[in-house]
Amino acid sequence: MILSVKPLGDSAVTVQLGDAIHPRIHRRVRSFCHHLEKDVPPGVVEWVPAYGSVTVFYRPHVIRYDELVKKLTDLAADLDRVQLPPARLIVLPTVYGGEWGPDLPFVAEHNGLPPEEVIRLHSGRDYLVYMMGFVPGFPYLGGMSERIAAPRLERPRPRIPEGAVGIAGKQTGVYPLETPGGWRLIGRTPVRLYDPGREEPILLRMGDRLRFQPVSEAEFREIREQVRRGTYSVEIREYGGGEEA
Amino acid sequence: MRPALEVLQPGLLTTVQDLGRVGFQHTGMVAAGAMDAFSLQVANCLVGNRRGAAGLEMTMTGPELKALEDLVIALCGADLGATVDGVPLPMWKSVVLERGSILRFRGSRRGVRAYLAVAGGICGEDVMGSKSTYLRAGIGGMHGRPLRRGDILERGDGPVHLSRSGRRLSADRIPRWGKRAEVRVVLGPQEEAFTDEGIRTFLTGEYQVTPQSDRMGIRLQGPRIEHRETADILSDAVAMGAVQVPADGQPIVLMADRQTTGGYAKIANVISVDLPKVAQLPPGGTVSFRQIDLPSAQELVIRQESFLKRLEAAGRSG
Structure with a gap:
């Protein structure tokens, strides 16, 4: 069940459960975290799931490496049979094109599609949040149509606004913070993936599904105003789709 | 909360830091925290605080601070040439900073x-x-930014026990930093991404700290570390002290403001007790890496942990 267990320095250990970006491996990672959450070994501080691994941070003065590895190995037995709670589906209203998505024409032209078709393909499926990382609240998403793939900018923009929806190669993503970046920007969501003032500052979790819902510029402005006033509630429901992305 | 210090000059980069954000890395939240956690913890212990209380991290050229009441302070870490009203301030020792006096730094020594x-x-x-x-x-500390002129730093409530001054760290415990450091590492987790020659190069070469180094990572330049095939891995979590080697073969030691995950192979990880040595390396300084086994590395953390625990208890009992 475990491909390898390797120390990451003297206070962390990486448990490798798969070596590809795949919904089945993702499910194994989720199952492992589910087990860990129910029965946190003493000395474990936190853990960080990734595409095919879970890294566990611990205090060596409470639990030594060998003892922890034994516990983690036990947790990893039978991962494929774990019953997981249903995933959440989170809907992000998104305005495409225009000043909000300056690279939509490029992505369309690059793929020989009309811009409306890029929007249809991008918003027409639900994306799996494989992992979180990079900056607070950033989801690594899987499941984008390869028909709208586009290379990164050769010269990254010094500032990409919060909420920008972009494409880089075969990946799509949303920027939770204003940062520099080389993604092709096709739209903008008014929903904040990261809001330090919110009770749960980070909106998304590993294992969630994400849907981009096209909205008009007027709707975008209206929602953005509601977000500012704190009256907007993000649409979150139980994900009804299948296990495989 | 009580006004404690007024910032007359902010210095190059002065920020409020504690031991970092623990427990949120799975959301992508960067840990941050002190680059040299040992020095911050000792400073806290000497003034009778909890080890993990927030203090100021001051970089290269320190700030200029005016005491707004009588304070008990301790200054640890780099020697930045601190003076109080012109008189050199002893380090690794708690002292009284009298109301109205001015703490200045003459620059990194x-x-x-x-x-x-x-x-x-x-x-x-x-x-x-x-x-x-x-x-x-833009979060934490002073509105998520470095200190600026005119900022007022507040301290936690409670009377100042001037009697708590005068505690010092025993001389044999005071770290000595220079422009050269030998740093111990535990190999992995992706050592198999490198050729044997690549690993040998890493463990025998001398690497220079480049000016692009910051709180996110110490970027090094030196003998090129050879990968087997590619520098890219399936992105996974990183830890403080992880040594990433991108395709150019030049290592980066990830530090306090590191991203939570990364896509470059990690050849090794600096052991916890040696992280301060890396944090205190100046641009142009050099570092070499020496392998030690995991049990020995853990023995060293455990010993340091119990030392800090004792120091903390001693500070709080007085």
Whole structure:
């Protein structure tokens, strides 16, 4: 069940459960975290799931490496049979094109599609949040149509606004913070993936599904105003789709 | 909360830091925290604070601070040439900073980052259980930014026990930093991404700290470390001290403001007790890496942990 267990320095250990970006491996990672959450070994501080691994941070003065590895190995037995709670589906209203998505024409032209078709393909499926990382609240998403793939900018923009929806190669993503970046920007969501003032500052979790819902510029402005006033509630429901992305 | 210090000059980069945001890395939240956690913890212990209380991290050229009341302070970490009203300030020792006196720094003499603890702890914006400033997201500490002229730093409530001054760290415990460091590492987790020659190069070469180094990572330049095929891995979590080697073969030691995950192979990880040595390396300084086994590395953390625990208890009992 475990491909390898390797120390990451003297206070962390990486448990490798798969070596590809795949919904089945993702499910194994989720199952492992589910087990860990129910029965946190003493000395474990936190853990960080990734595409095919879970890294566990611990205090060596409470639990030594060998003892922890034994516990983690036990947790990893039978991962494929774990019953997981249903995933959440989170809907992000998104305005495409225009000043909000300056690279939509490029992505369309690059793929020989009309811009409306890029929007249809991008918003027409639900994306799996494989992992979180990079900056607070950033989801690594899987499941984008390869028909709208586009290379990164050769010269990254010094500032990409919060909420920008972009494409880089075969990946799509949303920027939770204003940062520099080389993604092709096709739209903008008014929903904040990261809001330090919110009770749960980070909106998304590993294992969630994400849907981009096209909205008009007027709707975008209206929602953005509601977000500012704190009256907007993000649409979150139980994900009804299948296990495989 | 009580006004404690007024910032007359902010210095190059002075931020509020504690031991970082623990427990949120799975959301992508960067840990931040002190680059040299040992020095911050000692400073806190000497003034009778909890080890993890927030203090100031001061870089290269320190700030200029005026005491707004009588304070008990301790300065640890890099020697930045501190003076109080012109008189050199002893380091690794708690002292009284009298109301109206001015703490100044003449510039770095040894090391890069100094830590100032104030009895009662430095107050600041608490985000996800930590006051550490994370500059990129603009959170924690002083509104998520470095100190500016005119800022007023507050300290935690409670009377100042002037009797708590005069505690010092025993001389044999005081770290000595220079422009050269030998740093111990545990190999992996992706050592198999490198050729045997690549690993040998890493463990025998001398690497120079480039000016692009910051709180996110210490970027090094030296003999090129050879990968087997590619520098890319399936992105996974990183830890403080992880040594990433991108395709150009030049290692980067990830530090306090590291991203939570990364896509470059990690050849090794600096052991916890040697992280301060890396944090205190100046640009142009050099570092070499020596392998030690995991049990020995853990023995060293455990010993340091029990030492800090004793120091903390001694500070709080007085």
